[in-house]
Amino acid sequence: MTRARFLQMLAGWILLLLALPLRALAFLKITPVTDMAPRFTVPKGATPPITPTPRFYVEDISGVPDFIKAGAPGWVLKIHGEVETPLTLDLQAIAVRPQVRETITLSCIGNPVGGYALGNAKWQGISLREVLQQADPKNSAEWMIVRAADGYHESIPIKQARHRAGMLATHMNGQPLTKDHGYPLRLLIPGLYGIKQVKWIQELELASERLPGYWNKKGWTRDARVQIFSRIDWPRQGDTMRRGYHKIRGIAFAGDRGIIRVQVSLDEGKTWELARLQSPMSEYSWVFWSLRVPLDRGHHSVMVRAGDLYSGIQRGYKRDPFPAGVTGWHRIEFEVY
């Protein structure tokens, strides 16, 4: 063993010992989210309908891999395993296939109530469903295992992988994917949290058994279906404003299930008023809601909840992001003078 290797090991053990108390707390549910840490910014003004790429949240286990930093020389995507026709696609082969475009909102499963670790972008790429059709999975293929250049991996049931809008994306907001967001190729399947939307993809393996995903091995959900989410964007916590009419507004999102209503309460949940919905940019995009209300002098609170096509109204029960995404209503307080 070299000296450098020994020191590296020693550092590893010390870090592990330091991490142990944190882990113990995680078990007690005091700090349940120890290492899922999406990086995001809270926009100063109104939330733009399409999140500009530089302001789109970023989340990954160890940053951009060196191979990608170097420009991913000789990169290919391998589709193999339980298929009749294994495929190898390079960037040229991907560029000449029919292109699909869709607006899809992406949310980190670690996003807290009222949080900003979600963004909406216009994606372009090739249809995952068509690639799978061409590879021709055998009957034994139940799972699609996705592997990436940073060692990250996920398993997706083949039925979900065949989602009609599932995409292998090369472009985001009209530009080639940035390295942060998965250059040269990332997965996007509407309805699922970010943990399934693998960046820097190198391999799709069709298999009869699933391989537990990176986060699943740490106790997070195995299916990662997006929970209904709604957020108040204006007013902000602690704002002050003059008495009179004001427009409360925000966003709501439910993966691929479509928001059908948003309700707002100004009396701690005793009564709920129906907000106005803007038409969504796509079936898979967040929607903007607003409600014009008269406000009298005093201290106020506002809460929001949303409903989708299939799961009724958002539950008020506050649950941490771990292990399956937050539930609970966003609530803020403000003053009127």
Ligand SMILES: Nc1nc2c(c(=O)[nH]1)N[C@H]1C(S)=C(S)[C@@H](COP(=O)(O)O)O[C@H]1N2
């Ligand atoms: N290869 C790889 N893909 C990944 C991850 C990762 O760590 N490695 N993190 C996932 C998580 S948890 C999220 S929320 C999304 C975030 O995508 P973004 O950084 O483009 O916003 O990427 C997903 N894809």
Ligand SMILES: [Mo]
């Ligand atoms: Mo995430």
